[in-house]
Amino acid sequence: MRTPQRCRDAAQRSIWVFYKVDNMISEIEKDFYRISLRMPYRLRHVNAYLFVYDKELLLFDTGLNVSGSYETLEKDLTNAGLNINNIKHVFLTHTHTDHCSMAGFLQKDTGAKIYLSNAASEDYEHTRQPDLTIKQVRKFYARHGMSGRQIDLIIEEYKYIQNIITEFNTDCYLHNHEVFEFGDWKFEVIFTPGHAAGHVCFFFREKGFLLAGDHILPFIAPILSPDIFDDSFYPLKTYLGSLDAIGELPISTIYPGHGNPFVDLNERIAEIQKHHQKRKNNVLDRVNSKPKTTYDISHEMITSSVSDFDKFLILNETLIYLKELKAEGVISEDTTNNVLVYTAI
Numbered sequence: 001m002r003t004p005q006r007c008r009d010a011a012q013r014s015i016w017v018f019y020k021v022d023n024m025i026s027e028i029e030k031d032f033y034r035i036s037l038r039m040p041y042r043l044r045h046v047n048a049y050l051f052v053y054d055k056e057l058l059l060f061d062t063g064l065n066v067s068g069s070y071e072t073l074e075k076d077l078t079n080a081g082l083n084i085n086n087i088k089h090v091f092l093t094h095t096h097t098d099h100c101s102m103a104g105f106l107q108k109d110t111g112a113k114i115y116l117s118n119a120a121s122e123d124y125e126h127t128r129q130p131d132l133t134i135k136q137v138r139k140f141y142a143r144h145g146m147s148g149r150q151i152d153l154i155i156e157e158y159k160y161i162q163n164i165i166t167e168f169n170t171d172c173y174l175h176n177h178e179v180f181e182f183g184d185w186k187f188e189v190i191f192t193p194g195h196a197a198g199h200v201c202f203f204f205r206e207k208g209f210l211l212a213g214d215h216i217l218p219f220i221a222p223i224l225s226p227d228i229f230d231d232s233f234y235p236l237k238t239y240l241g242s243l244d245a246i247g248e249l250p251i252s253t254i255y256p257g258h259g260n261p262f263v264d265l266n267e268r269i270a271e272i273q274k275h276h277q278k279r280k281n282n283v284l285d286r287v288n289s290k291p292k293t294t295y296d297i298s299h300e301m302i303t304s305s306v307s308d309f310d311k312f313l314i315l316n317e318t319l320i321y322l323k324e325l326k327a328e329g330v331i332s333e334d335t336t337n338n339v340l341v342y343t344a345i
Helices: 069-079 103-110 118-127 130-142 148-164 235-247 265-285 294-301 308-327
Strands: 024-029 032-038 045-053 056-060 087-091 113-117 172-174 179-182 185-191 200-204 209-213 253-256 331-336 339-344
Touching (some): 024 069, 045 253, 087 103, 118 130, 118 172, 130 148, 235 308, 265 294, 294 308, 294 339, 308 331
Parallel strands (some): 056 087, 087 113
Antiparallel strands (some): 024 032, 045 056, 179 185, 185 200, 331 339
16 A cells, blocks of 8 residues: 655646636535536536645646646635645546646646556657657558548647646556555545556545546546557457446446536446447448448548547547457458558458
């Protein structure tokens, strides 16, 4: 068992995105707070969770680094009788922008130690190697039938994300089923790869609640994406296995990264499983004797006007279902002019 202490600190401020931020902080029970931070996306808020012991604070996820977010977080903590400078530990569920991008500020300004899984740290390190990542983005998505212009749009989004995340050092790497104590609080690290290869949840066994990050959400199925650096990663199979893992825990309440807490865990798991089976069948229905690229099939999945970024998400979703269908032996994958194509068997 470990106590959340030790290691290094360093950070470097990066650019701000101009957007008005209004945060909301509420005390769930004594010394346990939910902080909802505004985002300029369809998911309007992201949740961080704060625990207090004596005057020391432990934060789970940080929210999105948008203009004024850090100052508003500081103000809200002050209004709750807390001091942002007392945040000494930051545990990250994963390193997607909306969950980690203020970690560098906190590490620099408060001396907070950063805790995450090794796989999440590897994802984060890719944002610090833009030339390598951009080269891999071009190679990966060209293989799936995307044009150079479409890939350029992905790279623009990647550069935007890279600039939002404040630079930090990983102080401690988390291990599956490792237990931490923070004063009277005790929690267990649960590895839940799928939404991200390095995603983890935090289970408070004595309380029966789970800080779920983006692993399971109340109203939408979390986005699944390929790992462009690791072709052996099966996002859907891995994600469904991680759902099964939390379904075996004695969880009474789920505190998600987006949306309100909920209690019907097994019902929600069943809904998400059905969602993915339906979507996978929809992809299979579009594979026939004519060779099609991932881009071709994803374009057929679009039934209304959507943004370029949504088209990218749909392509990623299509790709992960094709990967599963190929592994199941119901479609074949071939290469034509260095582009992958799929046909029914």
